[in-house]
Amino acid sequence: MDLDIPSDELSLDWAKNEFATLKCKDVRIRKRFQRVASDFIQHPGASIPNSCKDWAGTKACYRLFDSDDIKVDAILSAHRDAVIQRFEVADENVMLVIQDTTSLNFRSLQCVEGFGPIGSVSGKGNRSDLKTPGLFIHGQLVVGGGGVVHGLAGASIYARKEKKNEPAGKRNRVAIGEKESKRWVEGWREAQRIWEELGGTRTVLSVADREADIYELFAACQQQRREHGGGAGLLIRSQHDRVLESGVGRMWENKQALPIRATLTVELPRGKRGIKERQANLAVRAGRVRLAVPAHKKKYLGLEDSLEFWALEIKEIDPPPGVEGICWRLVTTEPITGEEDARRLTGWYSLRWQIELLHRVLKSGCRVERRQVRDIDKLKAFIALDLVIAGQLLAMTRQARVTPEASSEQWLEEAEWEALAVHAAGGGEPPEKAPTIREAVGMIAKLGGFLGRKGDGEPGVEVLWRGMAKLQMLAQAWLVFRPQKCG
Numbered sequence: 155m156d157l158d159i160p161s162d163e164l165s166l167d168w169a170k171n172e173f174a175t176l177k178c179k180d181v182r183i184r185k186r187f188q189r190v191a192s193d194f195i196q197h198p199g200a201s202i203p204n205s206c207k208d209w210a211g212t213k214a215c216y217r218l219f220d221s222d223d224i225k226v227d228a229i230l231s232a233h234r235d236a237v238i239q240r241f242e243v244a245d246e247n248v249m250l251v252i253q254d255t256t257s258l259n260f261r262s263l264q265c266v267e268g269f270g271p272i273g274s275v276s277g278k279g280n281r282s283d284l285k286t287p288g289l290f291i292h293g294q295l296v297v298g299g300g301g302v303v304h305g306l307a308g309a310s311i312y313a314r315k316e317k318k319n320e321p322a323g324k325r326n327r328v329a330i331g332e333k334e335s336k337r338w339v340e341g342w343r344e345a346q347r348i349w350e351e352l353g354g355t356r357t358v359l360s361v362a363d364r365e366a367d368i369y370e371l372f373a374a375c376q377q378q379r380r381e382h383g384g385g386a387g388l389l390i391r392s393q394h395d396r397v398l399e400s401g402v403g404r405m406w407e408n409k410q411a412l413p414i415r416a417t418l419t420v421e422l423p424r425g426k427r428g429i430k431e432r433q434a435n436l437a438v439r440a441g442r443v444r445l446a447v448p449a450h451k452k453k454y455l456g457l458e459d460s461l462e463f464w465a466l467e468i469k470e471i472d473p474p475p476g477v478e479g480i481c482w483r484l485v486t487t488e489p490i491t492g493e494e495d496a497r498r499l500t501g502w503y504s505l506r507w508q509i510e511l512l513h514r515v516l517k518s519g520c521r522v523e524r525r526q527v528r529d530i531d532k533l534k535a536f537i538a539l540d541l542v543i544a545g546q547l548l549a550m551t552r553q554a555r556v557t558p559e560a561s562s563e564q565w566l567e568e569a570e571w572e573a574l575a576v577h578a579a580g581g582g583e584p585p586e587k588a589p590t591i592r593e594a595v596g597m598i599a600k601l602g603g604f605l606g607r608k609g610d611g612e613p614g615v616e617v618l619w620r621g622m623a624k625l626q627m628l629a630q631a632w633l634v635f636r637p638q639k640c641g
Contacts, residue, residue, distance in 0.1 A: 273286050
């Protein structure tokens with residue numbers, strides 16, 4: 155029996171497609187990187203030596219990441235090309251570019267130069283002045299309006315500078331380009347570039363949580379759309395109750411500015427602390443608002459343009475005693491004229507949670523904070539690769555919920571789905587057809603420890619990445635020991 159089977163054959167096609175446009179001086183560097191990416195996705199969360207299988211492969215991997223071609227921008231740019239290509243062939247008209255920031259704790263690598271503080275930890279004697287070294291990632295996750303995860307449009311991996319004591323109010327006098335919060339504007343600009351690349355034929359929205367409720371972000375978007383007759387829009391959760399122009403009060407307190415457009419009844423899933431499933435009655439208020447320039451922006455930065463956007467409030471009517479009622483307040487460029495618009499925008503914003511799941515996969519699944527790489531630039535490149543792999547694991551999880559009856563062949567190689575089906579059946583011959591995505595995800599989740607009891611709901615990303623690691627071992631054994639096909 156021939157046992158000389160390349161163990162990374164099952165994932166190499168994925169890596170070749172994902173990094174087909176990686177710009178390298180030598181094509182051999184691109185091929186080597188694709189092979190390393192294949193090794194990594196087969197073993198999410200494994201150390202570099204375990205992913206590369208032997209010492210020779212490990213040394214080759216480290217040498218590869220010494221190359222000037224293997225840097226963060228090059229890795230993510232090649233992946234971005236694959237993401238845009240996937241979206242272009244997809245039957246979707248809406249792209250959500252969801253942006254968010256997360257921190258990575260590298261306390262175990264304190265000797266490495268190039269980290270910045272991400273917070274404080276308690277030291278001996280209850281000291282709290284010890285700064286935890288680490289990095290931040292601000293990424294943009296591309297999700298279709300129907301919920302399909304396509305990958306990352308980009309990401310910035312950076313160290314935060316030590317904060318200095320500043321006089322009260324000084325930050326209000328600093329231009330956005332000199333603040334760390336400029337990342338939110340840059341994230342929208344990435345969405346704008348994609349809108350242009352797609353020829354303005356698709357709706358592209360930059361989606362973000364409260365931290366992105368920044369006047370300069372809204373102003374940049376409004377200016378682009380006014381001057382060029384269109385562009386990427388915004389869907390932002392509100393943090394500030396902004397002043398309306400003409401002195402007619404504030405955005406959320408003015409009932410006349412936001413009339414009730416509809417009432418919705420929704421089913422809420424189980425919550426934390428034993429909160430049961432329940433129905434919630436929601437009042438939808440929405441309207442077009444003109445927001446005044448904040449006084450400090452006008453005084454210190456010379457900004458003069460008021461903002462004209464749509465505001466949407468979804469608030470629970472009479473929540474049960476002891477239960478915090480739902481209240482979402484969103485600001486968007488999308489018109490809201492009735493219940494259908496409100497439902498659509500609420501559904502799109504609810505997909506923002508996917509980037510939180512991406513961060514969870516990156517940290518708990520890919521275990522990126524355990525990387526033992528003692529050069530900051532090389533470490534960032536490994537983080538970029540882990541980000542792409544985390545996105546692929548998340549995409550498979552999401553696909554099971556969006557198109558559950560589609561064939562798993564678009565995600566799994568033949569040896570993978572055959573091994574999975576035979577293992578789930580307790581032996582025997584593999585089926586002639588690949589299982590559906592829902593069936594495959596259920597089997598993989600059970601490999602990862604999912605019990606599938608009544609009330610457990612759909613499997614999450616954590617059990618899936620554990621299951622995927624076990625599936626790779628099953629598939630490799632299946633390639634060696636499966637019955638030989640005749641003919």
